[in-house]
Amino acid sequence: MLGDIGTLVLQGAMISAIYALIAIGFTMIFGVGGILNLAHGALIMAGAYIFGILVRETTVSWIALHPAIAFPVTVVAVAVLSWGLYQVLVRWVEDNVVITFLATVVVAVASTELVIYLFGDTPMGMTLISGALNLEPFGINARPRYVQFAGFVVSWIAIGLLWFYITKTDDGRSILAASMSERGAQLTGVDLHSVRAKTWLIAGALAGIAGIFLGSTGSATPLMWLNPLALAFIIVVIGGIGSIKGSVVAAYFIGFLEQFTVTFVGQGFRGILSLVVLAIFLLYLPQGLYGREFVHD
Amino acid sequence: MISTILLLGTILSTVPGRIEDVAGSVRRNVLLPIGQTLDRLLAPVDRALQPVADGYNRRLGTYFGEMTGLQFALIFGALIALLTAGLWAPLVSGSLLRTLALASIWAIFAMSWDIQSGYTGYISFGHSVLSAAAGYTTALLLVHVNPELSLWITAPISVLAALVLGLLIALPSLRLEGPYFSLITFVAVLLFYRLTTAFTSLGGIPGFSSPDVFTWDPTMRYYYMLVPMLLIALALTFMARSNLGMILVAIRENESAVSAAGINPTKFKIWSFALSSIPMGIGGVLLVGFTGNVDPHTFVIVDNSIEMIAMAVIGGMSSILGPLGGAFLFEFLNHEVLHGFSTPVRYLFLWGLVLLVLVFARDGLFRMIWHRLGAVRGENE
Numbered sequence: 097m098l099g100d101i102g103t104l105v106l107q108g109a110m111i112s113a114i115y116a117l118i119a120i121g122f123t124m125i126f127g128v129g130g131i132l133n134l135a136h137g138a139l140i141m142a143g144a145y146i147f148g149i150l151v152r153e154t155t156v157s158w159i160a161l162h163p164a165i166a167f168p169v170t171v172v173a174v175a176v177l178s179w180g181l182y183q184v185l186v187r188w189v190e191d192n193v194v195i196t197f198l199a200t201v202v203v204a205v206a207s208t209e210l211v212i213y214l215f216g217d218t219p220m221g222m223t224l225i226s227g228a229l230n231l232e233p234f235g236i237n238a239r240p241r242y243v244q245f246a247g248f249v250v251s252w253i254a255i256g257l258l259w260f261y262i263t264k265t266d267d268g269r270s271i272l273a274a275s276m277s278e279r280g281a282q283l284t285g286v287d288l289h290s291v292r293a294k295t296w297l298i299a300g301a302l303a304g305i306a307g308i309f310l311g312s313t314g315s316a317t318p319l320m321w322l323n324p325l326a327l328a329f330i331i332v333v334i335g336g337i338g339s340i341k342g343s344v345v346a347a348y349f350i351g352f353l354e355q356f357t358v359t360f361v362g363q364g365f366r367g368i369l370s371l372v373v374l375a376i377f378l379l380y381l382p383q384g385l386y387g388r389e390f391v392h393d
Numbered sequence: 394m395i396s397t398i399l400l401l402g403t404i405l406s407t408v409p410g411r412i413e414d415v416a417g418s419v420r421r422n423v424l425l426p427i428g429q430t431l432d433r434l435l436a437p438v439d440r441a442l443q444p445v446a447d448g449y450n451r452r453l454g455t456y457f458g459e460m461t462g463l464q465f466a467l468i469f470g471a472l473i474a475l476l477t478a479g480l481w482a483p484l485v486s487g488s489l490l491r492t493l494a495l496a497s498i499w500a501i502f503a504m505s506w507d508i509q510s511g512y513t514g515y516i517s518f519g520h521s522v523l524s525a526a527a528g529y530t531t532a533l534l535l536v537h538v539n540p541e542l543s544l545w546i547t548a549p550i551s552v553l554a555a556l557v558l559g560l561l562i563a564l565p566s567l568r569l570e571g572p573y574f575s576l577i578t579f580v581a582v583l584l585f586y587r588l589t590t591a592f593t594s595l596g597g598i599p600g601f602s603s604p605d606v607f608t609w610d611p612t613m614r615y616y617y618m619l620v621p622m623l624l625i626a627l628a629l630t631f632m633a634r635s636n637l638g639m640i641l642v643a644i645r646e647n648e649s650a651v652s653a654a655g656i657n658p659t660k661f662k663i664w665s666f667a668l669s670s671i672p673m674g675i676g677g678v679l680l681v682g683f684t685g686n687v688d689p690h691t692f693v694i695v696d697n698s699i700e701m702i703a704m705a706v707i708g709g710m711s712s713i714l715g716p717l718g719g720a721f722l723f724e725f726l727n728h729e730v731l732h733g734f735s736t737p738v739r740y741l742f743l744w745g746l747v748l749l750v751l752v753f754a755r756d757g758l759f760r761m762i763w764h765r766l767g768a769v770r771g772e773n774e
Contacts, residue, residue, distance in 0.1 A: 132572050132575075185748070185752070188752055189751060189752060192755070193571070193572075194514060194516055195751055195755060197516055197572070197575065198516070198702060198706060198747075198751060199748060199751045199752070201518070201699055201702075202699070202703065202744050202747050202748055202751070203744075203748070205696060205699050205740075205744055206740070206741055206744035206745065206748075208696075209736075209737040209738075209740040209741045209744065210737070210741060212736075212737040213735070213737035213738060213741065322583075322695065326579070326580065326583050329576050329579065329580070330580075333573070333576065365591060366587075367583070367587055368584065368587055368588075368591065371580055371583065371584050371587075374580060375565075375577070375580070378565075378566070378569060378573055378576070378577060379565055382569060382573060
């Protein structure tokens with residue numbers, strides 16, 4: 097029993113860290129542009145596959161990079177991909193919420209077909225850091241892998257950097273301003289278009305990191321965008337749309353909840369409890385934990 | 394790295410201007426003359442057909458919308474073509490009847506999605522749940538109650554199940570505004586999918602293969618799908634052109650104005666969802682009769698919901714007949730034109746097409762053609 101709780105805390109904390117990365121990018125884009133980016137999961141998938149191609153020797157033998165080099169390359173690549181998605185597609189349709197919605201979801205579905213076309217149906221495995229820690233001597237019945245620890249640490253570094261950028265630099269504060277009141281930001285000389293593009297860049301980078309860790313803790317599959325997207329939805333609604341703090345808190349809440357279900361109820365019920373929690377939040381607290389009512393301006 | 398990004402940025406920012414220039418000259422020098430020539434050729438035809446259309450307009454125009462001569466010819470021609478497809482389709486291609494039958498089922502889905510999401514602007518990502526409810530009800534009745542149950546018993550119960558599930562989703566979620574509704578419907582699909590895989594009594598991934606197909610004869614099968622589709626199209630067009638449709642569009646355009654006019658928008662949104670659940674259920678029953686198998690892949694997965702949205706978008710949202718045309722175009726491209734390619738390539742092409750329509754022709758292809766046909770004589774209503 098005690099061992100179970102130890103496992104729960106350990107695994108829960110590590111999985112929640114990744115969830116936080118998934119959700120922050122999603123909530124930032126929603127907060128600034130009012131755009132629900134349903135292709136966010138596709139960007140996460142892109143991160144996993146790009147990293148997989150770069151580090152694996154079997155796909156393209158001459159570019160088998162060391163994971164430490166492949167990591168930043170992947171993050172930059174996904175960030176540019178996300179930025180490109182905004183510049184090429186979303187900015188032309190963002191005036192109509194419904195069209196943006198549909199366009200991004202079509203991108204997500206198309207990404208699955210592209211991945212199947214390029215890499216086939218079979219899951220692609222990859223390693224960031226190999227090895228695992230044996231905790232049996234300490235009475236905890238788990239073998240957390242080093243890559244999970246790395247995920248936890250990287251997640252908090254990324255959150256810390258983002259927090260610093262958003263609250264301490266002028267550049268970042270313009271993002272915050274745009275998410276609070278677009279008109280107010282415009283009146284103080286913020287270029288909304290470039291702020292939005294910047295948000296997509298940052299969200300892409302975070303999605304890339306999340307993708308790398310999802311890919312290297314499990315494997316990359318053509319349908320792997322679906323679950324992170326659903327998680328991002330759930331976390332963002334619970335945390336409050338547009339609130340970064342809320343996303344982190346809700347990510348940990350959902351992460352532990354899922355781990356609890358897996359440990360004590362069964363693997364098959366993994367997502368069901370969080371979906372129920374989501375439904376309760378939508379009905380009774382739709383603005384979320386740290387959300388605010390939308391200001392009509 | 395930073396400088397490359399900046400360079401890329403400057404290049405990209407000059408591109409749109411140039412694209413607009415090119416598009417403008419193409420429009421002036423190519424599209425406009427073609428359009429004018431077509432207008433000149435078609436105007437006499439339109440004028441010649443006008444008396445026939447007027448006859449229709451006098452009797453039925455108030456219920457289903459008025460048409461010009463060419464529009465009437467298009468609808469009438471398409472109807473004749475569909476009704477006689479049993480005779481001519483086998484001559485064109487061996488698989489065409491199957492494609493048309495499948496397209497009829499998907500047309501039902503796309504139209505049902507349209508009366509709810511296209512008209513009210515509340516986008517549902519979970520319409521496949523409704524058809525799945527009907528399909529699974531049929532399968533469960535056959536497996537657990539009596540494998541000999543006739544279609545006359547299972548079909549109404551299945552449609553009722555779709556309606557009940559639709560109300561179950563609609564009642565709480567349609568009070569929510571904007572994207573939250575879409576989120577709930579999206580979650581509903583995922584939840585349904587998880588349930589089918591978590592509980593073995595729901596068949597798991599392989600699903601149920603016990604329901605029988607309606608018939609093995611391709612011609613009969615086609616008419617089994619076509620006739621309900623046409624009746625549903627007729628009924629939904631009638632509703633969409635009535636005051637109900639007007640209120641639904643008003644909800645999409647300005648919900649607070651609808652409330653201010655003393656109309657309860659939530660009530661009408663729930664109505665439209667119920668109105669959409671019933672044909673979804675019928676479509677689900679037909680899909681069981683078409684495939685003879687009820688499993689998550691054919692019925693539940695999110696891709697199904699996205700596919701019906703794609704059809705509605707290609708054809709033109711909020712027009713009922715647009716999604717109908719969109720479904721036939723989508724399935725025709727998918728199973729006939731792109732037949733030789735592998736599945737991922739086909740779908741990549743189709744999704745690309747949907748994106749192009751979303752960016753460049755938001756009103757959809759069929760609505761565009763329809764309005765163009767209506768204006769060949771230069772009248773703009």
